[in-house]
Amino acid sequence: MKKSKKLLVALAACALTAGAAVPAMALENQFSGAFTTFYDVGNFASSGAVQQDAPTANYFVERVRLGYTAKADDHVKLVTKFEFDYNFWGNGSYSVGRGQGGAIGADSVNMETKHLYLDLNYPAINARIGMMPYNDTFKGLIFDADMAGVLLSHDYANAGVSVGFFRFNDATADSDLSTPLVRDQDYTRLGRNTHDMFSVDGRYSVSKNLNVGAAYYYVKDDSTTNGTPNVKVHNLGINAAGNVGPVALNGFALKQFGDLATNVDAKGYAFNVGAKIALAGGTARTEFLYVSGGKNAFYVATGNGGTEGGQFYDAEMIMLGRDKYATSIDNAIIYDVNNLGEGVIMGTLGYDYSFSDKVSASVNAGFAAVAKDTGARAAVRGTSDSNYLGTEINAEAYYKLSANVTLGARAGYLMLGDYFAKSMDDPYDVKLIAKYNF
Template sequence: MKKSNKKLLVVAIATALTAASAGSALALENQFSGAFTTFFDVSNYNNTGVIANSPKTANYFVERVRLGYTAKADDHVKLVTKFEFDYNNWGNSSYNTSSADGSLATRGGGGALGADTTNIETKHLYLDLNYPALNTKIGMMPYNDAFKGIVFDADMAGVLLSHDYSNASIAAGFFRFADSNNTFTETLGRKTHDMFSLDGSYKVSKDLTLGAGYYFIKDNSETNGTPDLTVHTLGVNAAGNVGPVALSGFAVKQFGDLAANVDAKGYAFNLGAKMPAGGGTARANFLYVSGGKDAFYVATGNGGTEGGQFYDSEMTILGRDKWATTIDNAIIYDVNNNGEGVIMGTLGYDYNFTDKLSGAANVGFASIAKDGVVRPARNSGESNYLGTEINAEAYYKLSANVTLGARAGYVILGDYFANGSDNPYDLKLIANYSF
């Protein structure tokens, strides 16, 4: 073979290999998603979370951006990521000035003149292996319980295995909430905060699905000041239709040890209903969570409660607001509710006025289930009744991805609180872009 022909052959082989590698890279499907949300808030409660006599009214702007990127290799393999950027409020800080020497960035900072603050947060970082025999998720993922999030609803690192059958599904997982070696005297994996989970559901008919869940949480990490906590949560759930009414609910019981000589004896149950009415949708929910010596355990971490909220109530102050970001306060922040539990009933109505304009109204009633072992400082009244909330919201779709809205709530306090406490209120003007 002539020297020139050899050179042409080498070039041809190199070109073929380059094309092959490029084709392999191009086969990767890049998927992007996200949301931008900002709102202006006026409230005499939500900024502080304090019920008081003649509280000052706060007004502030909040901004949040969430960006998701999924690298999909094929129908079976993908890497899922999500990142969050917050300005707790416009004007709060800039140039990493959260500490005396300016060396640390503020979580949710950077909203002041100049910006330039490091505030990126990782939400999800996990590998999703979806094969016919088994779906496997590995890494930091979003996960919530089978009981509408009253035990846990958070991002957590672990392994989740699941499989769907024709009329059933089952999932089992292991998650590590914390692993202590802060003093460098402990060996990793010995003082940990872990959870084992098992969920299953069965579709009995087109109108009835039954399910069950079991969660074993053990914490000897001493991270939360609760060494040797061992809590078993076992419950059942159901969803079905009775004529035009869609029903859902659950019943949960806990056992184990909350601490030395303190048994876990919490229990909870719920019933929710939806039905068409007057061209819209009427909703109702009832929730009971035990308190006192039967206080209900909710998952906690370094940031406090990581679950326990009951967003189905659609409350803005009495319960946690679905629009709240880092400034997140509520009279019933989680269903443990300072060890006093919850008795709550809510009614709501959703209505679409046009293809672009929609609205909703809600009313909620709440009481504690029983005085806690330690009475919260806010409990200075003589009643168990927390209060009644009335709220309403309206949204206008400016385009397929952009929504403008307003959400307002007002609570008439019950006699659980001291005489003279002002009724809390909140008003949000919202702009949201999702893609």
């Protein structure tokens, strides 16, 4: 009996020890996601082509994003997000590729990795390490994308500061020039010819009605597979946001210097002001943006898929500027604010109104011109000297079917300006949208 009692005591002690250890090791599993699909009909969005007798296209798009966060405690968590696209229904099946699998049979491999980073949050410092979403503090004009790096930040009572290092690309072609178009990555020289960015960002709360900030981003690209090597661009700017009576104002000024390429100076600059005000039960808003062009062409970060910034979604455009609903099929007159080296002068007006807890709507108008005509669109250019790209009017309305499900419609019409030949058809676009978020 004595031995049995000792054995029972030992087993109980082991059980208590294991039970006490479980909470310290347990993970809080957090799941999130979004399903979006829409039907699109129009004469521009699918091709991005301004043309005479533009044909009407119609297609369905589907996107699912799934997020998983493994939270160890209040200080440590792993953040992940994955994306699944059908570029358009009917595009293929039994295949491997980004955005594929939308045809009958499906069975395609098309999972995309968006975020994989460790988030360490301690009183002294917050550190994010890995592939993360990151954008500049100038409304994403320079960069707004997922990128791999290390971001360190710290918040004070009335201020905050962050510093970061990001590797956009590590691409060094081998030295075999006999077949230059198929040169492979030289793995013996990793880290030698890279596309990197260093960031420093600070903000200060002057009062409850005024916040100011400044940022510096240095982009260095000497990778040998990029079309524009030897990039060394310094981006320096200030931003502010505050309230003046009932009006909420925000804006920035940004200057670039350094090298866009060998013997090509970086001299781009941009400034912006935005405003919001409560009006007639809704919210009125406006944006003005100027981005230099020509010899002062503005630098926008680039990657293997094209530019990774300069979308300026604050404009709320569909065709004149980038559409917030666009997925893999993504076209616009002003695709990014570099705008084929011609820059942008843009003004927008918008109004948001909620009719009830379930019904809401918005209307927007946008006006844009190039800052400097360089002949970049000679094939569709008009005979006048006008730099005016056009005027877009759009509207959208939504109905909340439930707390997580929203049905909507969005439509727009773009009246092309005299920058384009008079024979070009005005673009238009209509979307029917279904969204589920959890």
